[in-house]
Amino acid sequence: MTLIRSISAESAKLFTLKTWWILLLVMVGYVGFTAALFAVIFSGLLGGVQPLEGAAAAQAVYSAGSTIGYAFPVLVGAFLVTAEFRHGTLTPTFLATPSRGAVLGAKAIVAALIGAVFGFGMLLASVLPGAAILGATGNETALGDSDVWALFARTVLAMAIWAVLGLGLGSVFRNQVIVIVVVLAFTQFLEPILRVVLSFTDVSASFGQFLPGAASDALVGSGFMSMMMTGGAGPAGLDWWQGGLVLAGIAAVLVLIGALTTWRRDVD
Amino acid sequence: MxxxxxxxxxxxxxxxxxxxxxxxxxxxxxxxxxxxxxxxxxxxxxxxxxxxxxxxxxxxxxxxxxxxxxxxxxxxxxxxxxxxxxxxxxxxxxxxxxxxxxxxxxxxxxxxxxxxxxxxxxxxxxxxxxxxxxxxxxxxxxxxxxxxxxxxxxxxxxxxxxxxxxxxxxxxxxxxxxxxxxxxxxxxxxxxxxxxxxxxxxxxxxxxxxxxxxxxxAGLAGETTVTVDAPRRAELQAALAPHATVQPLPNGLAVVGLDAEQVGAHAFAAGIPLSALATTASGLEDVFLSLVTGEHTTTATEGAGR
Incomplete structure (x- = not known):
């Protein structure tokens, strides 16, 4: 009962602020533009050598969102915690729900749900322009392909996990600005470099596949970066379910650290 | 309700x-x-x-x-x-x-x-x-x-x-x-x-x-001090001393332990005409301040007024 009430309150907190849809709009614009660009390149409109063709090209276009857009669900998840610290609203939150575990559990569930919404959003943003361009240029859209629909479903799942991971980050760091810096620095800079560097030798590559972005690509089953690195053969290494477990494991560890530190602190 | x-x-x-x-x-x-x-x-x-x-x-x-x-x-x-x-x-x-x-x-x-x-x-x-x-x-x-x-x-x-x-x-x-x-x-x-x-x-x-x-x-209210004076100040002090704590001031006597009415009655009984009689209560705020700064130790009246 407490958990259900808490979920209702937490979702009301999210939807009474503009943050979520501003992030969603920015993500849709960013992903839509990038997916359209990929589609133009893969469709051969610009001439030259097509790096990917056929169903693989379509999958790379459709996974543009999960490749570049996952920082957005991470931030939405993180803000569920950092906004409370920033405005001191944990006091009324814990007054209404003294069970802190219930509050954290409710936030994790709301994070997963809003993450899934972001997953749908990024799919719409990549599939609509991507399929339109591929189709119009006579390339394969692969929309009848069951593998592609599995990719869609796993994209939604991956974004739900990313949002929970963000909740964990928010619980560990507490400060909104620090979380934004950490998320952007890691997802846009540090991890891409690490993935490339670690892929140089077989030994380091076996560590590289446990990076959250690599695990996410494995879960989704396609990723622009993985494809470029493996020459279009699709992500090597982890199976999709292994990638899912790695990503979920990272999220769980972060939430657990937050639960044992931040969530046990005095609120003053 | x-x-x-x-x-x-x-x-x-x-x-x-x-x-x-x-x-x-x-x-x-x-x-x-x-x-x-x-x-x-x-x-x-x-x-x-x-x-x-x-x-x-x-x-x-x-x-x-x-x-x-x-x-x-x-x-x-x-x-x-x-x-x-x-x-x-x-x-x-x-x-x-x-x-x-x-x-x-x-x-x-x-x-x-x-x-x-x-x-x-x-x-x-x-x-x-x-x-x-x-x-x-x-x-x-x-x-x-x-x-x-x-x-x-x-x-x-x-x-x-x-x-x-x-x-x-x-x-x-x-x-x-x-x-x-x-x-x-x-x-x-x-x-x-x-x-x-x-x-x-x-x-x-x-x-x-x-x-x-x-x-x-009410329990917090401080002690009241009565300031009293008479042309025959020494006689007044002698008359009040058995009943209260009396201290000489430059302009009279400070009496603690009696209220103004009692001081007046004692003076009247001793036949000493007064030239001044006033009550100074230390304010609640003063008592509060002295309590919280610890300069004044008042015993907490446990359960007063209940």
């Missing part, structure tokens, strides 16, 4: 922050049906005590309970205890109504209560505006509305009068009295005695984390 309040009991409460003891073996009881002022200078440990009571801070030792239960053990916290804390902040981009609606959802309170409490604290119209545009007085009212949301038996308000304009202070005072008359337990904190003097029935004063006084206002 008349509510049966629940007592607040603080027993041997200790909160240690590193080397400092914010609350040091504090014990007191707050009874229903009265407005109790929780007083002490800033840093005396008031907020730490209130936050321990509300389960926001984990005490180092001791307990703080409501009707015998810790806050976290309450089945339905918001319908048992309504609290508004000084630092109780609101997200500036949410409306007052949205803030209350979230609290109502979390506590399982019917959504209709939101508009009822907004009306009761005089925010019916401002409720749909963003809290970022509220004055301090409006935030205080919104905090109070949040405390009233669950129609609780116990109200705990940290500095509710702080930042209110004179009209707001008058409103808050009468409002708190009504809440206590309804049978609720009302505990309000303040660092100024004068701020709550006209509102409270009972006082709990703490200094440096320890209890300095618990009792009613």
């Amino acid at each position: 008349a509510r049966r309040g629940l007592p607040i009991e603080v027993r041997g409460l200790i909160k240690q922050y590193g080397a400092t003891r914010a609350v040091d073996d504090l014990s007191f009881t707050v009874e229903p049906g009265k407005v109790t002022g929780f007083l002490g200078p800033n840093g005396a440990g008031k907020t730490t005590t209130l936050r321990s009571l509300l389960g926001l801070i984990r005490p180092t030792a001791g307990s703080a309970t409501i009707g015998g239960q810790r806050y976290a053990e309450l089945d339905s916290p918001l319908t048992t205890v309504g609290a508004a804390l000084e630092a109780n902040s609101f997200h500036p981009s949410r409306s007052g109504r949205a803030h209350l609606a979230i609290q109502a959802k979390a506590a399982g309170v019917p959504a209709a209560r939101v508009d009822e409490v907004l009306l009761r604290v005089g925010l019916a119209e401002a409720g749909s505006r963003k809290v970022g545009g509220y004055s301090l007085g409006m935030r205080q009212r919104l905090g109070l509305a949040g405390a009233l949301l669950g129609d609780p038996a116990v109200l705990v308000l940290d500095e509710p009068i702080n930042g209110l304009d004179p009209e707001g202070i008058r409103w808050m005072r009468s409002f708190l009295k009504v809440l206590a008359e309804e049978g609720r337990t009302v505990l309000i904190s303040s660092h100024l005695l004068s701020e709550v003097q006209q509102t409270v029935d009972e006082l709990v004063i703490i200094a440096k984390g320890r209890l300095a006084y618990q009792g009613d206002l």
